[in-house]
Amino acid sequence: DTGVSQDPRHKITKRGQNVTFRCDPISEHNRLYWYRQTLGQGPEFLTYFQNEAQLEKSRLLSDRFSAERPKGSFSTLEIQRTEQGDSAMYLCASRTPGDTGELFFGEGSRLTVL
Amino acid sequence: AQSVAQPEDQVNVAEGNPLTVKCTYSVSGNPYLFWYVQYPNRGLQFLLKYITGDNLVKGSYGFEAEFNKSQTSFHLKKPSALVSDSALYFCAVRANTGGFKTIFGAGTRLFVKA
Numbered sequence: 052d053t054g055v056s057q058d059p060r061h062k063i064t065k066r067g068q069n070v071t072f073r074c075d076p077i078s079e080h081n082r083l084y085w086y087r088q089t090l091g092q093g094p095e096f097l098t099y100f101q102n103e104a105q106l107e108k109s110r111l112l113s114d115r116f117s118a119e120r121p122k123g124s125f126s127t128l129e130i131q132r133t134e135q136g137d138s139a140m141y142l143c144a145s146r147t148p149g150d151t152g153e154l155f156f157g158e159g160s161r162l163t164v165l
Numbered sequence: 166a167q168s169v170a171q172p173e174d175q176v177n178v179a180e181g182n183p184l185t186v187k188c189t190y191s192v193s194g195n196p197y198l199f200w201y202v203q204y205p206n207r208g209l210q211f212l213l214k215y216i217t218g219d220n221l222v223k224g225s226y227g228f229e230a231e232f233n234k235s236q237t238s239f240h241l242k243k244p245s246a247l248v249s250d251s252a253l254y255f256c257a258v259r260a261n262t263g264g265f266k267t268i269f270g271a272g273t274r275l276f277v278k279a
Contacts, residue, residue, distance in 0.1 A: 055208075082265065093169075093255050093269035094209070107266065142208060151216045153199055154257075154267055156208035 053077075055157035057143050063163045064133055071129045072160040076145030083126050084154065085118055086142040087111070094142055100126060133164045167192045169256050169270035177276045178246045186241040186273045188256030198239040199257040199267065200230055209255065215239060216261075226250070246277045 056075045064070050076083050081102050086094035097116070098108045102123040115133075120126040130137055140161050144154040168191045178184045190196055197216055201209040213224025220232045230241045239256060253274050259267045 084267070086269075091272070093271045096266055096268065099265055101265070144209075150261060151197060151214075153211045153214050154201075154209075155211070156201075158208045 055143055055145055055155050057141075057157035057160050059160060060158060061161045061163075063165065065165050066135060067132055069129065069131045070133055070162060071127055072141050072143075072162075074126045074128070074143030074157060076125070076143070077155055078124075079147065080145035080155070081123065081148050082146045082152075083120055084144045084146075085126070085128050086144065088140045088142055088159070089138075097128075097141075130162070133162075135164045138162055138164045167258055167260060167266065167268040169258050169268055171254075171256055171270035171273045173273050174271075175274045175276060177278065180248050180277050180279050181245050184241075184243050184246045184250070184275065184277070186254050186256075186275060188239045188241065188270060189237050190239060190256070190258040191237065192258050192260045194260050194262040196239075197259045197261050198230075198232060199259070200224065200228070200239075200241050201255045201257060201269075203253040203255065203272075212241070212254075246275075248277050248279050251275055251277045 058073045083100040085097040088094045098118045100120040115131045118128045140159045142159045144156045146152040170189045199214045200212040203209050215222050215232045223229045253272050255272045256270045
């Protein structure tokens with residue numbers, strides 16, 4: 052069990068640029084989540100995958116945000132035309148099949164938009 | 166809609182004293198409840214969960230939590246606090262009616278003084 056890994060850990064970009072984050076979940080976990088966390092706040096739900104299917108996308112996400120999980124393994128979160136308000140920690144989590152499992156989080160990808 | 170309230174932004178306790186971090190929730194149907202801890206610049210780590218059965222659940226590092234259905238609460242407790250327990254604590258809820266979205270509270274910062 053290598054845990055959930057996220058890349059890059061830190062990203063500094065200029066406003067208007069596109070950024071992409073990658074998440075590799077624990078291998079036997081078929082459920083994958085993306086959350087956003089700003090300083091002093093709890094994680095806010097962004098989107099959820101069960102295998103390769105994206106089952107829900109939060110209203111928090113504008114259409115500048117897109118997430119994929121093409122083969123039901125790793126996932127990417129892309130932000131187009133970044134804005135300063137996108138600066139946050141982007142957390143990925145995965146969990147086992149079934150209803151009762153807890154989330155396993157990665158260390159997060161911190162985005163700073165200048 | 167699901168929601169979690171953590172009424173205290175910060176809890177201060179002396180080392181060796183008992184600690185309580187409060188959490189109340191709202192969910193349709195019966196809940197699955199979770200506590201997570203976050204250390205600086207780290208991802209969230211799972212502490213414990215309530216799924217069904219005994220209202221008192223025990224978790225990692227000597228923490229426990231008591232589920233109270235009538236008060237819709239799930240307070241985190243520890244009989245004797247350690248300085249190393251100082252961290253940010255998050256309560257989370259997920260509906261058990263086939264739901265998948267885990268909703269987090271805003272967090273409570275625990276400060277244990279030596």
